[in-house]
Amino acid sequence: MPKLIIDDIEVEVPAGTSVLEAARSVGITIPHFCYHPALAIAAACRLCAVKMLDGPVKGIQMSCALPAQDGMVVSTTDPDALKMRKLVIEWLMINHPHDCPVCDEGGECLLQDFTIAGGHGIRRYQGKKRTHVNQYLGEGIYHEMNRCIQCYRCVRFYQEYAGGTDFGVTGCAGRVYFGRFDDGPLESPFSGNLVDICPTGVFTDKTGRFRARYWDYQYAPSICPHCSAGCNLSPQAYHREVIKIVARRNDEVNGWFICDRARFDKSDLNDPLRPRQALVDGSPVEWEAALNALATRLREFVQSHGADSLALVGSTRLSLEAGILLAELAARYKGVRLCYFIDPAEAQLSLSKVEWVPAGMAASQAELREADFIAILPCDLMEESPMIALAIRQAFVKGAKVYLVAPHLTALNLERLPFQVQVVPELADVPLGEAKRGIVVAGAGFADLKGLEAVPTGVKFVLLQPGPNSFGAALLAREYRAVPLREAIASGKVKGILALETDLPEELRQGLTFFAAADWRNNGAAEPASVFLPTSAWAETGGTWINYEGRAQRYRQAYKTGLPLRGLPARYYGSQEAEPPAHPPRVHRAVAPGGDTRSAWMLVAELIFKLTGEPAAEPYAGKWAPLKHIDPEGPGMRLPAELLAG
Amino acid sequence: MISEQLKKSLQQRVETAITPREAAVDVMKELQRHYGWLTDEAVGEAGELLGLSPLQVEELATFYEKIYRRPVTGKLIQVCDSISCWSGCCDGIIEHLKKRLDVELGGSSADGKFTLVPCCCLGRCGDAPVMVIGETFYGNLTPEKVDQILEKER
Numbered sequence: 065m066p067k068l069i070i071d072d073i074e075v076e077v078p079a080g081t082s083v084l085e086a087a088r089s090v091g092i093t094i095p096h097f098c099y100h101p102a103l104a105i106a107a108a109c110r111l112c113a114v115k116m117l118d119g120p121v122k123g124i125q126m127s128c129a130l131p132a133q134d135g136m137v138v139s140t141t142d143p144d145a146l147k148m149r150k151l152v153i154e155w156l157m158i159n160h161p162h163d164c165p166v167c168d169e170g171g172e173c174l175l176q177d178f179t180i181a182g183g184h185g186i187r188r189y190q191g192k193k194r195t196h197v198n199q200y201l202g203e204g205i206y207h208e209m210n211r212c213i214q215c216y217r218c219v220r221f222y223q224e225y226a227g228g229t230d231f232g233v234t235g236c237a238g239r240v241y242f243g244r245f246d247d248g249p250l251e252s253p254f255s256g257n258l259v260d261i262c263p264t265g266v267f268t269d270k271t272g273r274f275r276a277r278y279w280d281y282q283y284a285p286s287i288c289p290h291c292s293a294g295c296n297l298s299p300q301a302y303h304r305e306v307i308k309i310v311a312r313r314n315d316e317v318n319g320w321f322i323c324d325r326a327r328f329d330k331s332d333l334n335d336p337l338r339p340r341q342a343l344v345d346g347s348p349v350e351w352e353a354a355l356n357a358l359a360t361r362l363r364e365f366v367q368s369h370g371a372d373s374l375a376l377v378g379s380t381r382l383s384l385e386a387g388i389l390l391a392e393l394a395a396r397y398k399g400v401r402l403c404y405f406i407d408p409a410e411a412q413l414s415l416s417k418v419e420w421v422p423a424g425m426a427a428s429q430a431e432l433r434e435a436d437f438i439a440i441l442p443c444d445l446m447e448e449s450p451m452i453a454l455a456i457r458q459a460f461v462k463g464a465k466v467y468l469v470a471p472h473l474t475a476l477n478l479e480r481l482p483f484q485v486q487v488v489p490e491l492a493d494v495p496l497g498e499a500k501r502g503i504v505v506a507g508a509g510f511a512d513l514k515g516l517e518a519v520p521t522g523v524k525f526v527l528l529q530p531g532p533n534s535f536g537a538a539l540l541a542r543e544y545r546a547v548p549l550r551e552a553i554a555s556g557k558v559k560g561i562l563a564l565e566t567d568l569p570e571e572l573r574q575g576l577t578f579f580a581a582a583d584w585r586n587n588g589a590a591e592p593a594s595v596f597l598p599t600s601a602w603a604e605t606g607g608t609w610i611n612y613e614g615r616a617q618r619y620r621q622a623y624k625t626g627l628p629l630r631g632l633p634a635r636y637y638g639s640q641e642a643e644p645p646a647h648p649p650r651v652h653r654a655v656a657p658g659g660d661t662r663s664a665w666m667l668v669a670e671l672i673f674k675l676t677g678e679p680a681a682e683p684y685a686g687k688w689a690p691l692k693h694i695d696p697e698g699p700g701m702r703l704p705a706e707l708l709a710g
Numbered sequence: 711m712i713s714e715q716l717k718k719s720l721q722q723r724v725e726t727a728i729t730p731r732e733a734a735v736d737v738m739k740e741l742q743r744h745y746g747w748l749t750d751e752a753v754g755e756a757g758e759l760l761g762l763s764p765l766q767v768e769e770l771a772t773f774y775e776k777i778y779r780r781p782v783t784g785k786l787i788q789v790c791d792s793i794s795c796w797s798g799c800c801d802g803i804i805e806h807l808k809k810r811l812d813v814e815l816g817g818s819s820a821d822g823k824f825t826l827v828p829c830c831c832l833g834r835c836g837d838a839p840v841m842v843i844g845e846t847f848y849g850n851l852t853p854e855k856v857d858q859i860l861e862k863e864r
Contacts, residue, residue, distance in 0.1 A: 234769050234773075235770040245753070
């Protein structure tokens, strides 16, 4: 472990750590553009200059490309280093347009920060600036090439990290250009990360352009709802509308990046037709009135039909907290049907995957990135969980052998995978016995768990699940002896359903005498429900989801629910008839229009109180107590063995 | 379109390389000889031969200044303006060439015989100032020598 001195502070770091990272470990940020921890070293920007006062190398050095060594004495504040950095900034700014006020990156721009930090303020260069023609890169990303400072982060990410081939760097010297061969949408499903890693405004998020500044956003640590990988991200909201979604670093899970579906698919949250109004028999009422009606009707229903005619239905996207409370509500009515899954096969499969993987043998994305043998069982990874494929690519680049088990190759699209695979007909053909860090990857649809029995011990598993909290739902279903809804209905007794954030197939609502629903998604549940209660979406509330590996991750509320300010309907401006004025409503109200919602867990807690007169119990008690304190900004928590065991 | 024969010989060239990328310059040069410049079509063909995307070929093609991604009129005169030739007064030679051909740098002469471009070091600094016409190298240039060469090359 080399020991060195940086700005009079003694630092000891693992061998191979760069001077830049060593300085960062003691809280000294050395300005840098091209350096990115997830990417190969380019040493292209020359900004991270430090002065080596003593040790094996001396003088001005690039701290990103210099491994820390014993006896180094580093100064980040030496006048020579400061002057170098100032001149580099001035040089990088020579061609950079002074368009910060109209640039979407303004306020969250590394170039802005380090230009100020470097002390460059007055432009001396009088010549003409280099200019480029921008390209159309699809509906996700806006290209503004004039802002480029040639740090090569984008191309290193796109080609080396993500394995894309349609975007790169052309030209040389002063004509260096980052783009495609010709105009067209970027093909990589990870292209959106260019927005995050570009240190300036060459790539900006087209889906949220010119809507708000960095300091306007409300945001919070959150988790992606699109698959079971549990990638960390942060929704950025302004005036109750999610403008952008950015990746959030979690070295155990997604690293620094997210896929384009996670980043660009905000349609559910911003859907203007999202149900936001509490309804009783289709008529708008206050939240409280709807909850009262729900409690009354539930009570009446149970009295006249019996508790075993009622099904309380959660889902694989419902937070763990709401799921636990739903079980508590069910416990108050003996015989009531508690459901977390609709389909029996899915319920069975989710639980058997949870139970099949021996404790500690589920592989995280971080472990995937370090694997040396990977066997992928038939699934379309790029469709199902692109980030898993990106993690496999990192292992592949480091020399891992990747096998695809495919009895019928025709159904699989190998072209899209960002790594090369060796196709074998059966899992037995993969020499997993040779693996030191072997991992078997299977999609959510994979059901042949028996076939995995031959896998040698020591090999870990990635068994994907269909929903962001399928793992949690399976645990809940086992713990509280829940039944899948179809099975409950097949018994012929179920006459009433309370669906909590559940996408219920229409045919399951047929023949019910009572149907109530609570959801934030526009999935058609509000209309047929006799009582409908709008809930807050994942980005608008806190909660916990458990990803495919059994990692519980907490998400926080990013913003308060409500109709986005943009496009507010006329009735919120005081009068139905009058022309809507160009400013927000001046009707005095305690909550924002469309914001009279509750988190699903709070709804259940309130319902328990209404029905029993007693407050609901703390969800993180008893068996679930270890999950109480999960840091939303930490790596999450792998479930302890006693929670995994039945 | 390239002939089957050329395609075959290029395929052989690619096969002998340890990595296909290594053969990229040779392939691009052959295609350039065939088309006169590296057309978009040629970029696509090079990509297919090398197993690269068109963009990845473009990355290499635009890096090397002797691969032309635009049509070249007549013979190409590349005159070095790097430091050794500059010390040997290439400025005077460039001015002379401009006057003789009546073109600016990057332009083609009225008779369509020559195109004049500056270029980076040609690796023959001992003979500075130097230029290349087509694939013929000329060193120790003087204005008189340039006139003779132009007469010969025309």
